[in-house]
Amino acid sequence: MAKRARLIYNPTSGREEMKKRLPEILQHLERGGIETSTHATIGEGDATLAAAEAVERGFDIIIAAGGDGTIYEVINGVAEKDYRPQLGIIPLGTTNDFARALNIPRSWEGAVDVILQQHARYIDVGKMDQRYFINIAGGGSMTELTYEVPSKLKTMIGQMAYYMKGLEKLPRLRPIELHIRADDREFHEEVMLFLISNSNSVGGFEKLAPDASLNDGLFDVLILKKCNLAEFIRVVSLALRGEHLGDPNIIYFQTKTIHVTSPDYVQINLDGEFGGTLPCTFTNLPCHVQIFIDQSGQSVYK
Numbered sequence: 291m292a293k294r295a296r297l298i299y300n301p302t303s304g305r306e307e308m309k310k311r312l313p314e315i316l317q318h319l320e321r322g323g324i325e326t327s328t329h330a331t332i333g334e335g336d337a338t339l340a341a342a343e344a345v346e347r348g349f350d351i352i353i354a355a356g357g358d359g360t361i362y363e364v365i366n367g368v369a370e371k372d373y374r375p376q377l378g379i380i381p382l383g384t385t386n387d388f389a390r391a392l393n394i395p396r397s398w399e400g401a402v403d404v405i406l407q408q409h410a411r412y413i414d415v416g417k418m419d420q421r422y423f424i425n426i427a428g429g430g431s432m433t434e435l436t437y438e439v440p441s442k443l444k445t446m447i448g449q450m451a452y453y454m455k456g457l458e459k460l461p462r463l464r465p466i467e468l469h470i471r472a473d474d475r476e477f478h479e480e481v482m483l484f485l486i487s488n489s490n491s492v493g494g495f496e497k498l499a500p501d502a503s504l505n506d507g508l509f510d511v512l513i514l515k516k517c518n519l520a521e522f523i524r525v526v527s528l529a530l531r532g533e534h535l536g537d538p539n540i541i542y543f544q545t546k547t548i549h550v551t552s553p554d555y556v557q558i559n560l561d562g563e564f565g566g567t568l569p570c571t572f573t574n575l576p577c578h579v580q581i582f583i584d585q586s587g588q589s590v591y592k
């Protein structure tokens with residue numbers, strides 16, 4: 291019997307060109323034996339409602355067609371359910387960090403082929419209080435920029451929109467004071483930013499959390515201590531090359547849970563979306579969802 295999939299599609303996510311291919315995407319899925327119906331999202335949070343509805347309706351597969359924000363919303367619609375359909379990803383977004391972490395091709399044919407091969411892998415999910423994330427959580431200078439960039443600008447100039455916002459924010463960088471309690475440590479530190487990551491592909495950087503594994507039940511925590519602008523730029527340029535871990539401004543460790551408080555107002559970014567404010571507890575839910583991945587072993591991003 292053919293499997294039934296619900297394709298949840300964000301018509302406003304980054305890559306206009308690919309969205310024109312939706313009819314072909316659907317045909318390709320049907321020919322491969324996956325009977326697919328679609329839901330186009332109408333605004334913030336709609337992909338979460340659509341995913342929850344797809345679970346209730348007993349779909350075998352939910353396909354998130356959009357960027358990291360769409361995947362995040364879909365995860366939030368399924369994470370709390372007892373029955374969680376297998377998940378597929380078609381990267382239509384601007385950065386598509388999570389698709390990159392799973393080596394899912396940027397071409398629609400490649401992404402659909404990964405779904406048709408039906409090799410699903412169990413992946414850890416992060417829980418922040420009542421919300422869930424699949425790739426990264428973070429706070430502090432710069433981490434807010436992903437949800438501050440207007441979606442129209444992302445559509446027009448792609449990832450460049452994030453870089454421009456980053457440059458605009460640089461002169462206004464401020465440290466925040468954090469109290470951190472993790473599995474095996476507790477400390478107080480003034481920091482520029484902190485990242486709690488599930489994968490090694492975050493924020494457009496490919497080697498930011500080089501030891502992160504998607505199914506080890508652990509977060510990789512990366513903290514940039516308080517520093518001046520020149521130091522900040524120096525460490526970011528090291529991070530672009532994946533050479534930042536030995537730097538004295540960096541704290542890097544793994545943990546299953548982490549509780550973060552601050553006397554400052556600190557927004558939390560979950561997979562590129564606004565997720566709330568501190569204080570928060572982050573917990574890793576090991577191997578919580580199944581996602582179709584490429585089995586070829588060959589990186590499609592090199």
Ligand SMILES: Nc1ncnc2c1ncn2[C@@H]1O[C@H](COP(=O)(O)OP(=O)(O)OP(=O)(O)O)[C@@H](O)[C@H]1O
Pocket residue numbers: 300301302303304305331332333334335336356357358359360361382383384385386387444562563
């Ligand atoms: N119809 C819609 N109109 C406006 N916003 C929408 C609509 N549908 C979804 N959204 C919002 O779009 C955002 C998600 O965008 P998405 O991540 O898919 O694309 P992106 O931002 O271009 O890609 P990336 O996150 O990979 O850079 C979410 O904030 C979501 O609430």
